[in-house]
Amino acid sequence: MPVFSDPVVTLDGVSLRKVSLSTLDLEVMIRVENHNPVGVTLVECPFAVLCKKEGNNLQIATGNTGNAKIPARSVTMLNVPVTSHNAALAGALVSFVTKGGIEVTIEGKAVVKFLVVTKTFPFTRTVPVTMVQIAGIVAGQEKQD
Numbered sequence: 001m002p003v004f005s006d007p008v009v010t011l012d013g014v015s016l017r018k019v020s021l022s023t024l025d026l027e028v029m030i031r032v033e034n035h036n037p038v039g040v041t042l043v044e045c046p047f048a049v050l051c052k053k054e055g056n057n058l059q060i061a062t063g064n065t066g067n068a069k070i071p072a073r074s075v076t077m078l079n080v081p082v083t084s085h086n087a088a089l090a091g092a093l094v095s096f097v098t099k100g101g102i103e104v105t106i107e108g109k110a111v112v113k114f115l116v117v118t119k120t121f122p123f124t125r126t127v128p129v130t131m132v133q134i135a136g137i138v139a140g141q142e143k144q145d
Contacts, residue, residue: 007040007070008033009110011125012077014049024084028063028106031077034070040114042068042078047108049082057105060084070112102129 010031018025026049034040045065050057061084070076105126112119 004036004038004114006119006121007036007112007114009042009045009112009121009123011047011106011108011123014104014106014125014127014129016129017081024060026061026082026084026104028080028082029077030065030080030108030110031075032068032070032110032112033075035073036114037072038115039072040070040112042070043111043113043118045078045108045110047080047106049084050105050107051102052105065110103127104129 008031010033012029012031014029015027016025017027028047028049030045030047032040032042042065044067047063048059049061049063050059052058061082063080063082065078065080068076068078103126105124107124108122110121110123112121
């Protein structure tokens with residue numbers, strides 16, 4: 001009988017899609033590596049987008065990959081768009097302006113069904129969002145108008 005290994009679920013990255021005074025559109029990239037000779041099912045992967053304000057993490061958005069089949073011996077990238085319409089966003093934007101950037105943390109749990117066993121894999125990653133990134137997005141939005 002072959003030896004099976006747990007799939008590896010990680011946050012591959014976060015990118016900004018659009019910024020305004022009332023919303024923040026992000027794309028969260030979830031990477032699922034399956035090194036086994038059989039496929040697995042990502043049942044769901046709920047996550048929260050957090051940013052720090054005065055030392056506290058504020059939730060500014062949530063997302064979920066939904067159900068996805070991960071083929072045997074493969075790496076699958078799942079891109080999940082999320083939008084924040086949250087009052088905490090105002091605090092994040094103030095911090096962004098005063099400090100020239102913010103750190104965004106993604107915390108989640110991937111629920112993976114592997115043969116007949118379901119397992120949960122937590123993950124966390126913090127990434128910076130800088131003025132340069134915002135300037136590039138704003139310039140891109142102006143060109144599209």
